[in-house]
Every structure is written in structure tokens, then in C-alpha cells.
Amino acid sequence: MGLxxxxxxxxSGSASLEFVDGTSDVxxxxxxxxYQFYFVNMHPATSNVYFAFxxxxxGQSGFNETITSTAFRAYVREDGLGSALGYDTGNxxxxxxxxxxxxxxxxxxxxxxxxxxxxxxxxxxxxTYVKHFVADGNGYDxxxxxxxxxxxxxxxTTSAIDEISxxxxxxxxxxxxxxxxxxx
Numbered sequence: 001m002g003l004x005x006x007x008x009x010x011x012s013g014s015a016s017l018e019f020v021d022g023t024s025d026v027x028x029x030x031x032x033x034x035y036q037f038y039f040v041n042m043h044p045a046t047s048n049v050y051f052a053f054x055x056x057x058x059g060q061s062g063f064n065e066t067i068t069s070t071a072f073r074a075y076v077r078e079d080g081l082g083s084a085l086g087y088d089t090g091n092x093x094x095x096x097x098x099x100x101x102x103x104x105x106x107x108x109x110x111x112x113x114x115x116x117x118x119x120x121x122x123x124x125x126x127x128t129y130v131k132h133f134v135a136d137g138n139g140y141d142x143x144x145x146x147x148x149x150x151x152x153x154x155x156x157t158t159s160a161i162d163e164i165s166x167x168x169x170x171x172x173x174x175x176x177x178x179x180x181x182x183x184x
Contacts, residue, residue, distance in 0.1 A: 003036065003181040011173035013045065019180055021162035028162050030125035032182030037121070039102075039137070039166065039178045041114040046171025048106035048142045051115045052099035053135075053166050055124075057159035064097040065161070069153025075105070077145040091151065099167065102135045103149045107168070108142030114176065115139030117149075120183075124161035131155040 007026050009017040019037075021028035028035060042051055054063040071091035076083040091101045103115045117137025124131050135151040155161060166178055 002184045006180040006182055008177055008179045010177045011175055014173045016165050016167035017178050018165045028124060032184060033123050034183035035121045036181045036183060037119045037178055040116050042176035043114040043174045044107050044109060044168045044171055045174040047109040049168040049170045050101045051103045051168055052101045053119060053164060054099040055155055055161045056163035057157050058162045063165045066095050066097055066156040067093045067100050067153055068095055068156060069093045069100055069151055071149060071151040073147055073149040075145050075147035103137040103139045105139055105141040105147040107139050113140040127158055127160055131161050
């Protein structure tokens with residue numbers, strides 16, 4: 001497996017970060033069958049918000065494609081007084097059109113609170129099959145615990161996907177970076 005760097009976007013009080021095929025050197029087409037997005041130290045401007053993504057099919061707008069997903073998470077409190085591993089019912093969608101949560105916890109605004117991880121999108125240019133994804137992330141919650149989330153599912157369209165948007169559930173992305181790679 002080889003990674004080919006495509007584009008990076010850095011946030012500075014940004015409402016969202018978007019990768020759109022054919023603009024600003026972004027390639028999100030049949031050049032690669034798999035794309036990975038590494039998000040690093042995504043820090044929100046608003047406390048207790050979750051990091052998420054959504055896509056547009058070719059020719060569509062609004063970032064509201066239909067998603068079916070599942071999620072589980074593990075966490076441990078900073079003071080060691082609580083931990084858990086389990087299915088995360090509030091982080092999945094059943095034919096929903098909302099932004100898909102990548103990290104199922106409320107990231108805080110303290111200087112040491114952020115989220116990092118990777119989202120893999122498989123064969124987004126296919127016009128035969130739905131588009132599968134896997135997202136793994138770890139973040140520091142506003143309630144002083146670390147949480148890792150594992151999300152997977154599919155975007156229920158056979159149209160090509162050529163745009164992807166990342167944002168927090170409320171407020172801006174104060175800072176952080178997303179790196180886009182093609183996988184060969």
C-alpha cells in the first residue's frame with residue numbers, strides 16, 4: 001500500500017474544511033480506489049461538540065447524502081475513576097442525512113482538548129456500488145477523559161462522490177489540519 005499526498009487544509013476559525021474534486025489541486029475521482037483523510041489536533045471554538053463529516057454526490061449540494069452507520073467507543077477518565085467499552089447508539093445513523101459523527105464525545109475548548117484520527121473512504125467514484133467508510137479517532141473530552149471511537153458504514157448512493165466536508169457540530173474549527181491521501 002502506498003500513500004500519495006494530495007492536499008492539506010488548515011483551520012483557523014473555519015466553519016468547515018471541504019475537499020472538492022477539481023478545485024485547488026484536489027483529486028477525488030477514479031484516480032484512486034481509496035482515499036484517506038488524516039485529521040490532526042482538530043480543536044473546536046465551542047465546547048462539548050463532536051467532529052463529523054458529510055459528502056456530496058456528483059452534481060449535488062448541501063452535504064446531505066444518506067448514510068447508514070454503526071459505532072462503538074471506549075473511554076477512561078483522566079482520574080482513573082471510570083471507564084467503559086460499548087456500542088454507541090447515539091453515534092449511528094439508519095438512512096440519515098446528518099453529518100456523520102467521527103468522534104462520539106463532546107470535545108472541549110481547553111488548550112489540551114482536541115481530536116485526531118483517520119477517515120477512509122472506499123471507491124468514491126464508483127457508479128455501481130454504495131460508498132463504504134471507516135473512521136477511527138481519539139479525542140480529549142470536555143469532561144476530562146480520553147475517548148476512542150470506531151465508526152463504519154456506507155453512503156447509500158451509487159452516484160460518484162466528489163466532495164467531502166468536515167466540521168464540528170456547532171461553532172467553528174478553531175485550529176487543526178486535515179491531510180488528504182490517495183491509496184494505491
